[in-house]
Amino acid sequence: MKNPDEFPSAEVVGFGQFTLMPAERLLKCEGSPIILGGRAMDILITLVGQAGTVVSKKELIARTWPDVTVDESGLRHHVFALRKALKDDRNGNRYITNVPGRGYSFVAPVVRGGKGESRHASTRADKTMLPHGLPPLLTRMVGRDEEVRDISARLTEHRFVTITGGAGMGKTTVAVSVAHELAATCEGVTWFIDFSEISDPDSVPGVLATALGITALTPDQLRSLGVFGGDKRVLLLLDNCEHLVGVVAKLAQQLFKGVPGIHILASSREALQADSEHVYRLQPLGGPPMVPSLSAVEAMAYPAVQLFIERAATNGIEVTLTDAEAPIVSEICGHLDGMPLAICVAAGRVGAHGLSGLAHLLSHPSCWLRWNGPRTVHSRHQTLDSLLDWSYDLLAENERLILRRLSVFATNFTLEGACAIAADTDITQEMIADVICSLVTKSLVSTAIDASTVTYRLLETTRAYARKKLMQTAESDTIVRRHADYLSRVLRGRCEDRVIVRGEPTRHATRPANLHAASR
Incomplete structure (x- = not known):
């Protein structure tokens, strides 16, 4: 959070075609000064200083009129004037958005830094003086060093990589770390664009153009971006693309072909499926086996346990892991399937419940x-429920229905098992095969392939969420009975549902977890 006097005296802040010098209270558009009233300038400086977060109307009024009583109508008037000066919402440009009931947020990508001499040049020249504009690195990232090195190498070689993975896997953290590493090892130009607050696909081209400091994504202007970078790397990080994959894929491909030397790194819960894209699937953090003989030393060799212990410590609970406690922590990490966000949320509860209670x-x-995570993260990351709401809401209705039905499987299942549970007069086996493929692509179902068969599994957090959704429907009892009947047929050796995939299902269907789930 920054007041005007908290910006370094020589700092230049860039967004789109604009350059803001807070200390001088000066705003320029492509090098030309913009006339802006004092109150509107105060609002702009406050919003830009907290870009990406929602600033309450109460705070904006207090910052802008510190010694005067003003109602919200006065604030709305000056926000309107500010938007008009920025030509907000024209040609796809979006800078300030109203969050009903909460306040305002500056949603355009912001690049900070620069020296005073750049302020008399054009916006394009300003941007060469600005740093990469990436979010800050975590103090310590646990268990992802190898992935960062691998993705960095792939991005250097192929120039277009998308990091995919389930909700809460840390895709943004890894992507930002890769971008920092490349920015540190090779001086160049870097743009960071977070699409999490962009809901309208039609606005994406304008948002991209604004972030890149051009007026439109035309071939000539795209080529100018490559000239701007010269012989330096041009890196574009596109974050949280899953709800806009269609339009982002087309534009990323256009940029890849139109900007000489550009490197594109995207993060999304599903691949963009662009022609030149290389996909990197981010896996859960490795965790120890859940065996009673596990020692503390053995457990601490796994990154899931390391993250749990570290996050407990940041919440004021120093856990000195003993051999007696190692299997308990292993069980905790196993329940959470190595999902970093879930591990962090659970670690915050150690002080209240202890390891065994947790x-x-x-x-x-x-x-x-429903447990709350850090208050400083995006609202959809504050609980696992809200995190999975985001993925669930992006699904088609038939995908939601089949995901709910598959939640009766507590562990691995085959495609024929899925058909036995999910098929009915309206849902064919072919449709189930297509939907499972889509759910795998969207990181909601994982696969295990061996020499004899392919099996599927919902991570425990996804399964718990989908199971809750199933229990809220009128068909829950029917699906649970269908699951029990299927397992009974398998156990009797009379399963006759082998239509699409022929394989021996008994080994997976009769695992204790599935039998226990069916007996509830």
């Missing part, structure tokens, strides 16, 4: 899905 609570997913 492990017990995690066996009842309906409660821990």
Whole structure:
């Protein structure tokens, strides 16, 4: 959070075609000064200083009129004037958005830094003086060093990489780390664009053009970006693309072909499926086996346990892991399937419940899905429930229905098992095969392939969420009975549902977890 006097005296802040010098209270558009009233300038400086977050109307009024009583109508008037000066919402440009009931947010990508001499040049020249504009690195990232090196190498070689993975896997953290590493090892130009606040696909071209400091994504202007970078790397980081994959894929491909030497790194829960894209699937953090003989030294060799212990410590609970506690922590990490966000949320509860109490609570997913995480993260990351709402809401209705039905499987299942549970008069086996493929692509279902068969599995957090959704429907009892009947047929050796995939299902269907789920 920055007041005007908290910006370094020589700092230049860039967004789109604009350059803001807070200390001098000066705004320029492509090098030309913009006339802006004092109150509107105060509002702009406050919003830009907290770009990407929602600033309450109360705070804006207090910052802009510190010694005067003003109602919200006065604030709205000056926000309107500011938007008009920025030509907000024209030609796809978006800078300031109103968040009903909360306040205002500056949503355009912001690049900070620069020296005073750049302020008399054009915006394009200003941007050469600005740093990469990336979000800050975490103090310590646990268990992802190898992935960062691997993605960096792939991005250097192929120039277009998308990091995919389930909700809460840390895709943004890894992507930002890769971008920092490349920015540190090779001086160049870097843009960071977070699409999480962009809901309208039609606005994406304007948002991209604004962030890149051009008026439109035309071939000539795209080529100018490559000239701007010269012989330096031009890196574009596109974050949170899953709800805009169609339009982002087309534009990323256009940029890849139109900007000489550009490197594009995207993060999304599903691949963009662009022609030149290389996909990197980010896996859960490795965790130890859940065996009673596990020692503390063995457990601490796994990144999931390391993250849990570190996050407990940041919440004021120093856990010195003993051999007796190692299997309990292993059980906790196993319940959470190595999902970094879930591990961080659970670690925050150690002080209230202890290790054994926490492990017990995690066996009842309906409660821990609602546990609160850090207050400083995006609202959809503050609980696992809200995190999965985002993915679930992006699904087609038939995908939601089949995902709910598959939640009765507590562990691995085959395609024929999925058909036995999910098929009915309206849902064919071919449709189920297509939907499972889509759910795998969208990081909601994982696969395991061996020499004899392919099996599928919902991560425990996804399964708990989908199970909760199933229990809210009128068909829940029917699907649970269907699951029990299917397992009964398998156990009797009379399963006759082998239509699409022929394989021996008994080994997976009769695992204790599935039998236990069917007996509830």
